[in-house]
Amino acid sequence: MAVKRPTMADIARRAGVSKVAVSYALNDQPGVSEATRASIKSIAQELGWRPNSAARALTGGRAQAVGLIVRRPARTLGVEPFFMEFISGVEAVLAEHAYALMLQMVADQAQEIEVCRRWWGERRVDGVFLMDLQTEDARVGAVRDIAMPAVAIGPPEVAGGLPAVWSDDGESVHEIVRYLAALGHRRIARIAGPAELAHTAVRDAALAEACREAGIPAATVVHTDYTGDEGARAARALLIAPVRPTALVFDNDIMAVAALSVAQELGLSIPADLSVVAWDESPLTQVVRPTLSAVTRDIPAYGARSATALLSLIRGEDVASVRDGYAHFVPRGSTAPPPPEPGPR
Numbered sequence: 534m535a536v537k538r539p540t541m542a543d544i545a546r547r548a549g550v551s552k553v554a555v556s557y558a559l560n561d562q563p564g565v566s567e568a569t570r571a572s573i574k575s576i577a578q579e580l581g582w583r584p585n586s587a588a589r590a591l592t593g594g595r596a597q598a599v600g601l602i603v604r605r606p607a608r609t610l611g612v613e614p615f616f617m618e619f620i621s622g623v624e625a626v627l628a629e630h631a632y633a634l635m636l637q638m639v640a641d642q643a644q645e646i647e648v649c650r651r652w653w654g655e656r657r658v659d660g661v662f663l664m665d666l667q668t669e670d671a672r673v674g675a676v677r678d679i680a681m682p683a684v685a686i687g688p689p690e691v692a693g694g695l696p697a698v699w700s701d702d703g704e705s706v707h708e709i710v711r712y713l714a715a716l717g718h719r720r721i722a723r724i725a726g727p728a729e730l731a732h733t734a735v736r737d738a739a740l741a742e743a744c745r746e747a748g749i750p751a752a753t754v755v756h757t758d759y760t761g762d763e764g765a766r767a768a769r770a771l772l773i774a775p776v777r778p779t780a781l782v783f784d785n786d787i788m789a790v791a792a793l794s795v796a797q798e799l800g801l802s803i804p805a806d807l808s809v810v811a812w813d814e815s816p817l818t819q820v821v822r823p824t825l826s827a828v829t830r831d832i833p834a835y836g837a838r839s840a841t842a843l844l845s846l847i848r849g850e851d852v853a854s855v856r857d858g859y860a861h862f863v864p865r866g867s868t869a870p871p872p873p874e875p876g877p878r
Contacts, residue, residue: 539580547576598633599843600658602645604665605638605759613759613787614815615832622836623662630844632659642667646675653681659847660684662839666691666731682846684839689854691731696846698839700857702732703739705828708862709810710743710752713780716870718808722753722778724767724788736784753778757788764788768795772807779871780808786815789825804869814863823866830860 541559545552550569557564558573559582565573601623603616620634627634635658639645649672652658659682663672666687673693676683685692688699713721723740726733737754744751753771757763764783771778772795783789789811793803801807803823811818814829838855846852 539577539582541582543580544573544577544582547580548573595659595847596656597631598635598658599627599840599847600635600637600649600652600661601664602637602639602648602661604640604642604645612761613785614817615785615813618815618832619836619839622833622838623840624836625833626837626840626844632844642671646672649676649681650679653679660843662686662843663695667729668731668734670731682843684843684846684852686839688731688735692854696842696852697854698835698842698857699854700830700835701859702735703742704859705812705862706736706739707743707746709782709828710740710747710749712862712864713782713808713810713868714747714749716808716868718780718871719749720776720778720871721749721780721782722755722771723782724764724771724784724792725754725756726759726784728756733784740782752782757784759785759788761787761791765791765795768792769799772796772799772801778807780810780868782810782812784812786811786813786817786825786827789827790817790821793821804867806872808868808871810862810868813860818865826865826868827863828860829863830858 541552541555545555548555550573554565554569555573556562558570559577601620620636623634635652637648639648649661652661661676661681661683663670663676663683663685666685668691670691670693673685673695676695677693683695685695685697686699687697689697710721721744723736725736728734733756740752740754755767755771757767764787768781768788768791771781781792783792789809792809796803796807803809809825811825811827813832814827818825818827835857838857842852842855
C-alpha cells in the first residue's frame, strides 16, 4: 500500500494552527512568532515533511537547485577527470546548503540557451554555471536578458559583466615553455581544444608570446575536440611530418595519454625521442609509464569557489570575479632534453 506523504494540512492539524501559519513558518516569512515557527518546524521534521518543488515554484519560492550544462560529448564525463573533480567541489558546497545540482548534456550553444530558458521559466533552478566560455558567447546575453543568476567559469574579459571564476592559463603556458626551452627544445607543438573557446584563445596567445620570449621558433598549434581519438590523430600527423616536434603539449590529459600509444606505434621513446606535457594533472597522468609531466591545480576547490559565488549571487549579494591560482607545471618522467640533431650527411 502506498504511503501518503505528509502535507502542510497535516502539520497544521498537529500544531493547532492554520495552513497559512504553517506556510509562513516553513518559508521563513513574517507572520508567526518564533516559538510557533520552531514548533511547526519541529512537527514537520517529525512527520517527515518535505517541500514540493513544483508547488514552491508556483508560489515564487526557490527551487533549491542550480544547473550545469555541458556542451561536449556525453562520454567526456566518463573519461575526462576534470568534470568529475569540478562537480565534486560544487557538490561539497551545495550539500551544505541543501541545494541540488541539475546536469544536462547538450549538442550546441543554441540548445544550451534553450535549456537555460526552460529551467528558469519552470523555476527548476535558481541559477546556472556557464562552462567553456567562448570569445563571443551568446549565453551571456541570454541569461542577462532573463535576469537569471549565473557564474561564468572562464576569463572575465568575455564574461560580459557576469561574475567569473578563472585561473591564469597564460602564466601556466609561460611556465611550460620556459621549462622546455631550458631543456633545449626548440620545436614545440601544442594539441589544443576547440579554437572558439576563450581559454583556448588565451593559451594560444600566451604560447606565441612565450616562444618569442624564449627565443625559439613559434610553436605549431592544432585545434581538436579534446577527445582521445582526435588527440591521437593530431599527434600522429605531427610526428610523421618531415620535421617533427621534440615536445608535445596537450590541452587535456586524455589526449596526452592517447599520444603515448601513437609514439609507441611509431617506435619513438618517451622522453628520449619526444617530451610530452599534459594539462590538468589527474590519476591518468600518474598511472601511465612514464608518468606524465603536467600542470596541476586543485580542481575540486575551483568547483567549490564557483558554487560559493553562485549561491551568494542567488541570495542577492554583490559577487566579484574570483581569480583562482594558476596551474603550476610539475615535471615528471615524460620530459627530458631533446635528442641530438642529426649531423650533415
